Amino acid sequence: MKRLYLAIILLLTSFIYVIHKVTQERLYLKKFSFNAENPVKLDWGSIRIDTGFMENTSDSYYYIWMTPVYFLILIALVLTITTFIKRK
Structure with missing residues (x-):
């Protein structure tokens, strides 16, 4: 369980650093x-x-859409939460 906490903290820290x-x-x-x-x-x-x-034109911009990132973060959150739910 401590490894999971450490992994989450490292993931969040690296994400904050990049931002x-x-x-x-x-x-x-x-x-x-x-x-x-x-x-x-x-x-x-x-x-x-x-x-x-x-x-002076918008054609010079390259866009990286954040939708896939949000989707992966949502999946990671669901997986993390499900590890803490005890099954009967």
Whole structure:
């Protein structure tokens, strides 16, 4: 049971770390000692990456939809909860 708790904590910690890194407003490029705008924007429905191929157009954005992530998190939560329910 302790291993399950540890696995859940590690999973949540890694998820929080990724969210924190993706949502930073500015990125520090240490090779150039330069602060740049973050091309990644995160909202509840998608992750948007500005590729910069076309200026001032929405065609330059690459979208990663968050629906599969939410579905997998829901399955993980259901599986975790069912491990704690005692069967008769």
